[in-house]
Amino acid sequence: MRAPAQENLALWAGVILTLALVSTRAAPACDRWGPRVDCGHVGMSQAECEGKGCCWSPADFDGAPHVDLPWCFTPNAGPSEYRAARVEEVSGGVRADLELSRGTQPELGPDIQALRLDLTAPGPGILRLRLTDPRSPRWEVPAWLFKSQLLNGGGGSGTRLAPSHATDGGGSGSGSRRVWQARGIQIELKEETFSLEVSRAASGQPDGAAGGSRPLVNTTGTRLDQYLELSTWLSPSAVLYGAGERASKTLHLE
Incomplete structure (x- = not known):
């Protein structure tokens, strides 16, 4: 007692x-x-x-x-998560099949179970990122309007994304990373949880030079949700023009 x-x-x-x-x-x-x-x-x-x-x-x-x-x-933190189930090099570019590993906020509607990511470099210093739902094709602007000559200012068949290296994330489930380089651009893809980082080599610096790159796109820890909402971190000094479907009092994105 x-x-x-x-x-x-x-x-x-x-x-x-x-x-x-x-x-x-x-x-x-x-x-x-x-x-x-x-x-x-x-x-x-x-x-x-x-x-x-x-x-x-x-x-x-x-x-x-x-x-x-x-x-x-309603509580809304915690975006849906995808994993890169398959990553392959195709026609000088990169294709990744993404699978849903964790869905959130069912009140917004069902998550897309599978996504396809295509990365190509139509010209030096240019990266084309295409994210689609392969199981539900949608109407798109005809491809013949987007020949590489319209983007790189001349002829040529584009720039090949060359594999740089692949690294293990440090153990089971932590997610490996793959890196590709093109002229002036470096792409880093994390397989699980999927994220994408794109950087541009600073003027006068070789591709991938330490301390010489400038981040362009970084989706680490950001949302990829039901409506193909793709988010990225931005520098406070960045100014964006031409972004559609936005709410702003200025011509540039606030």
């Missing part, structure tokens, strides 16, 4: 552990930049929203898109 002090100590330890578990389960995964599925109603307070286990984030923060977004939305 335990003394009262020991019983009290055990009781408090149990309460603290229970509170910690409840706190861990109750905390929703909220990404204010991610897709928002409305979880509230007009006039709902933050306390009411969070009391339902939903996320609260007023859509008036710096950099928010100029569209009407719900302030109270």
Whole structure:
């Protein structure tokens, strides 16, 4: 039989552990930049929203898109994940078949189970990235409008993506990386979880020179979701023009 002090100590330890578990389960995964599925109603307070286990984030923060977004939305952090089931070199380019390994947010609709990634270099310093659903073909602009001569300013059959090296990620399940180089461009593909990094060699530097590359595209840790939403990290000083289907008060992407 335990003394009262020991019983009290055990009781408090149990309460603290229970509170910690409840706190861990109750905390929703909220990404204010991610897709928002409305979880509230007009006039709902933050306390009411969070009391339902939903996320609260007023859509008036710096950099928010100029569209009407719900302030109270269902948990949305954690993008769908894909793995590169097969990677092969075809016609001087690279093709990868991607398979869904983890789906999230079923309320947005079913994830695409398989994707196809095609990488080609139609000219020096140019990379064409094409991501499609091979099981559900969609109408596309005719290929004859995109001959390589229209992109590289002259003749030629394009630039071959030459394999540079492949590395093991450091153990089972950690994902290996494959690297290809073309004139002025380096492409690094991680197989699981799939991500893509593209960099350009700085002026006067050989391809792949240490410290001489500038990142162009980096999808590591970003979203690849139901609507073929492909995200990338950008430098704060980057200025983008010509990006369609966006909400901005300027001609360039904010």
